[in-house]
Amino acid sequence: MLRTRFSGRVWVVGHSVNTDAMYPAHAMKMSIPEAARHVFYELRPGWVDDVERGDIIVAGRNFGLGSSRPVAALLRELGISALVAEEFNSLFFRNAINHGLPALRVGGVSTAFADGETMTLDLSEGWVANDDRGTRLPGDRLPDLVLEILSAGGIMEKLAMDGYLPETHRRS
Amino acid sequence: MGMTMIEKILARKAGVPTVAPGQIVTCEVDLTVMIDLQFATGWIPPTRIADPDRVAVVMDHAVPAPTVQDAEGGVNARRFVADFGISKFFDVGAHGICHQVIAENGLARPGEILACTDSHSCAAGAYNTAARGLGPAEVYAILCTGRTWFEVSPTIRYELIGSLPDGVSGKDVFLHLAGVFGDATNHNLEYGGDGIASLSMSDRRTIATQGAEISADFSIFPADRACRDFVDEHSPPDAAPYDGVEADPDARYAAVRRVDLSALEPHVARPGGVSGNSLPVSAVEDRAVQQCFIGSCANGQLEDLRIAASIVRGKKVAAGVRLLVTPASQRVYRDAMRAGYLQDLADAGAVITNSTCGACFGYHLGVLGPGEVCLTSSTRNFTGRMGSPDAEIYLASPATVAASALVGRVTDPRDTRD
């Protein structure tokens, strides 16, 4: 079952943070757990040591511009529970959803939060709240089709349920 | 209400009479293109796929394999192709950067949808094909099911007039648009107008490809005579007929922007990105360069190598500069060799590499060291894209890169002509 409402500590990054800043080419020669150590390697060195399971990334405009490389797999590996941005690059957005990582568009979110504050968000109603400041911002509610992929845990999990993957990759 | 080109293709493939921005549609996909990288990390052989005849497998990003992981990807790819009887397989020897291989085999077809896990898949828009970057997991899902969903984005139309002056090419057109208008996040790009007729198919491909750099979804050109001639010439004789789309006269656009091609100059994007960061070469700071790169899906085409060869013929690359040239495919390589372009380039001091993505994404064959400055005709100039995050990457046309390699500084190609 998909949790559509949850809370987490936020990390705020700026506008136009691109895929190469999260998944550099040299990390493409590594396994997912190793590659995950390189997220924001230049932008925020050492961040991967501070991030904790359940944390949320907040970004500005044009979040995830760039490659199709599956950054979402690395973010999930680090335990990130959601991405909230003022605007997503659509390829990056689709990648997040397809890897079971919720992504919500909320206008003005990058200035409504600071590092370390706690966010509560609701995917199906489409809003976020800053629990420290007691403020709330409306966002885009996720379409049913997207919620369905998230409920399955991602597109590979959905394919497994539909019998496209070998037995060893099917979950009971 | 009228529809834009992309709206028409999405409606057709969703089996509905019309679509409008904001709508989510599920579409049949005509061709799924799988690339080598997809087989190298976390590959799971599927139990069944939608249709082996609607799949192409292209070895491009890391060939011949530079790492054991990539070599294993090759093993997986070849097994997959054999298991499912995929006939459109472009293995090492018949390989090349996927967008080039797709084009030169007539696989990007007017009015159809093509899915590929590379962000520059919008390249196929040059041939009136709806194609956009999709993640590897999604392309895998399309491989299995034959379909996917799209949210219809609003379209920006570029109305091109006039024709390009000498020394100015598709890359300059794109950099001009990126510099002036900036990002097009969550928008489609449509090119039209009388000026289209004067744009070569290779210039159109460069422009369509680069749409990914301004964060656009699809970018597309009309299926005019030149487009249809190109597709026909490159298609197998038994190819099914295609049905291109035109924009309706009453289509609705988020913006219509008129651009006079005849007024354009060679452009350069400064390091970091292209949006709001591209200028006429005359306005860019004077920079010494250590590496010059001509290649990639956008600008490793035969025409690009022809232009570069014509600029360096009988001259020498400046001391302290490495000029790397990567033909976009094995076919381009052979054609450029036959035409003497590779000879001219090598005689001038260039290194000709195998056809691969290599240097473009900083993976193999020519990565940059700290403190170096590179001028590249590839697609992307993000920090760290081509190697060290402490290198600087300027982006320009093959003509500008070739001229700059001779001088050792960012140079207007019109200044080095005899």
Ligand code: SF4
């Ligand atoms: S050449 Fe560069 S931009 Fe083109 S497909 Fe390869 S990595 Fe992507």
